[in-house]
Amino acid sequence: MQLDPFMQSLGLKYPIFQGGMAWVADGRLAAAVSNAGGLGIIGAGHASGEVVAQEIERAKSLTDRPFGVNVMLLSPHVEDVVNVILKAHDSITVVTTGAGDPSKYLSMFKAADIKVVPVVASVAQAKRMARVGADAVVAEGMESGGHIGKLTTMALVPQVVDAVNIPVIAAGGIADGRGLAAAFMLGAVGVQMGTRFLVAAESKVHPDYKQAVLKAKDIDTVITGEYAGHPARVLKNPMAKRFIRLEKAEAAKTEPDFGEVEEIGNGSLRTAVLTGDRENGAYMAGQVAGLVKQAQPAAEILADVYEQATKLMGGV
Ligand SMILES: Cc1cc2nc3c(=O)[nH]c(=O)nc-3n(C[C@H](O)[C@H](O)[C@H](O)COP(=O)(O)O)c2cc1C
Numbered sequence: 626m627q628l629d630p631f632m633q634s635l636g637l638k639y640p641i642f643q644g645g646m647a648w649v650a651d652g653r654l655a656a657a658v659s660n661a662g663g664l665g666i667i668g669a670g671h672a673s674g675e676v677v678a679q680e681i682e683r684a685k686s687l688t689d690r691p692f693g694v695n696v697m698l699l700s701p702h703v704e705d706v707v708n709v710i711l712k713a714h715d716s717i718t719v720v721t722t723g724a725g726d727p728s729k730y731l732s733m734f735k736a737a738d739i740k741v742v743p744v745v746a747s748v749a750q751a752k753r754m755a756r757v758g759a760d761a762v763v764a765e766g767m768e769s770g771g772h773i774g775k776l777t778t779m780a781l782v783p784q785v786v787d788a789v790n791i792p793v794i795a796a797g798g799i800a801d802g803r804g805l806a807a808a809f810m811l812g813a814v815g816v817q818m819g820t821r822f823l824v825a826a827e828s829k830v831h832p833d834y835k836q837a838v839l840k841a842k843d844i845d846t847v848i849t850g851e852y853a854g855h856p857a858r859v860l861k862n863p864m865a866k867r868f869i870r871l872e873k874a875e876a877a878k879t880e881p882d883f884g885e886v887e888e889i890g891n892g893s894l895r896t897a898v899l900t901g902d903r904e905n906g907a908y909m910a911g912q913v914a915g916l917v918k919q920a921q922p923a924a925e926i927l928a929d930v931y932e933q934a935t936k937l938m939g940g941v
Contacts, residue, residue, distance in 0.1 A: 626935050629814035631761055631792040635718055635740070636691045638662025639931045640815030641805070642763070642794060643822045643923070645695020645721055646771065646909075647671065648898040649830055650822075652683030654923065657827040659690040661924035666693040666721060670894075674705030681713045691718035693742075698725030711737050721763060721817075724772055726750075728757045744796070744817075746774025746781070748788045755789040762789065763817050766797030770820045770911035772857045773797075773848070779811070786812030800913035802933020809938070818930075820911040826922040833901030834908050837862065841914035849907070850890065852876040853883035860908040864893060868907075 632640045643650065643658040647670025655665030667684060669677045677694065684692050694710050694717055696703060707730050710717055714737035722730075722743045734741045740760040745751045751762050764785040766778025774781075778797040786793050795808035796817035808816045822828060824835045837860050847865050850856050852872040859865045868889060875881045890907065897906025921929070 626931070626938065629792060632815050635664060637664055637815075639927050641927055641930060642666060642693075642721070642796075642815065642817035644771075644796065644817050644819030645669070645693065645723070646819050646823070647695075647697060648895045649828060650695070651829055652680035652685075653687065654822065654825060654827045654829070655680075655692045656684045656687035657825070657923040658822070658927065659684070659688045659692040661927045662690075663923070663927045664691065664693055664719060665923075666695050666719070668695045668697070669700065669702075669706045670695075670697050671700045671702065672706075673702050674709045677702075677706050678709045678713070681709065681716065685713075685716050693717060693719035693721060695721045695723055696727065696730070697723050698727060707733065710734070710739070714739055726753070727759075728753075731757055731759065742794065745785065746776065748781075748784050751785040751789050751793075755791050759791060761792040761794060761814075763794045763796050764813070765817070766795075767856075767858070768798030768912040769796055770823070770846075770858050770909045770914075772855065778808075782808065782811040782813055798911060798913050800911075800916045800930075802930050802935070802937060804913075805930055805934035806937040809934075818926075820913050821917050821926055821930075822923065823910060824917055824920040825926060826920060830898050831901030833903065834897050834906070835920060837903075837908050838910050838914045838917055839920065841910065841917075843912065843915040846910060846912055846914065850887075852881075853887055855887075855890075857907070857909060858911060860910050860914060862903045862906075862908050864897075864903060864905055864907055 641663040645666035645668035650668035658665035744763040767773040795813035800821040893907035
């Protein structure tokens with residue numbers, strides 16, 4: 626399979642990004658993915674600049690291959706995280722951004738020779754990112770785990786491809802070679818996967834959360850935060866059910882105030898990742914959790930996906 630020039634410019638063997646998942650994607654997971662030839666991405670999430678700096682150091686100590694950092698733009702530490710990344714610019718190839726508009730930081734990253742790849746959920750966002758100089762975009766459908774937009778990957782990706790003249794990476798609902806091959810057919814130059822990497826051998830996700838992903842069926846995800854305005858896809862568990870019940874009750878009021886409900890959600894992904902607590906932890910995962918049946922080392926995941934796609938595409 627001939628890689629697109631953008632993917633080649635990142636020094637990748639496989640056209641596959643590992644999503645920069647908050648609390649999940651640390652320096653160890655990112656390095657394992659990068660060592661195997663994909664793009665490992667550290668998820669800064671809501672972590673402090675200091676923690677992100679440590680994870681960058683860890684990744685550097687474990688790999689000589691290119692890796693990236695995902696900046697969560699809603700984080701209260703975003704300025705610190707950006708500064709940490711700029712300081713470590715020699716070792717960071719790509720910055721992806723989530724939950725917002727990274728225009729403000731774009732020129733700083735570019736001046737530091739870091740490629741900027743914002744995650745977008747609509748054509749309008751993609752066009753804006755292309756206009757302000759993004760190197761590529763990740764077009765992420767609402768099948769994905771974590772915070773989501775409104776469009777599906779199947780509908781979003783080709784519309785973004787038609788609207789911008791920068792490379793498009795497809796995300797959301799992709800967990801095997803069929804998904805990678807389909808993404809190419811939609812005009813993408815590669816994919817970003819999150820859910821499949823949750824169960825990677827090198828992922829720090831708590832065993833109970835991993836088991837829930839491995840056992841999940843197609844219909845086992847729900848959307849929390851839809852009423853409160855921050856929709857996120859998670860596996861159904863006691864925490865998700867309670868959250869949805871409370872936010873529905875709040876939405877039914879004449880003057881809803883979601884502050885208290887949101888408070889319950891704060892830190893809930895971290896709780897799930899570190900402790901596996903089903904009562905208080907958000908088991909974020911995508912609709913493809915039903916396809917993820919095996920916990921494998923990151924290198925095996927990448928090779929499986931790539932080989933299956935190559936066969937399906939007739940070896941091209
Ligand atoms: C647990 C979890 C945490 C995530 N955290 C982030 C994040 O902090 N920033 C971001 O841009 N995307 C985040 N994502 C989205 C992933 O990076 C990726 O785009 C998505 O998982 C792809 O869809 P999939 O889950 O169907 O593979 C997260 C996804 C999951 C499952």
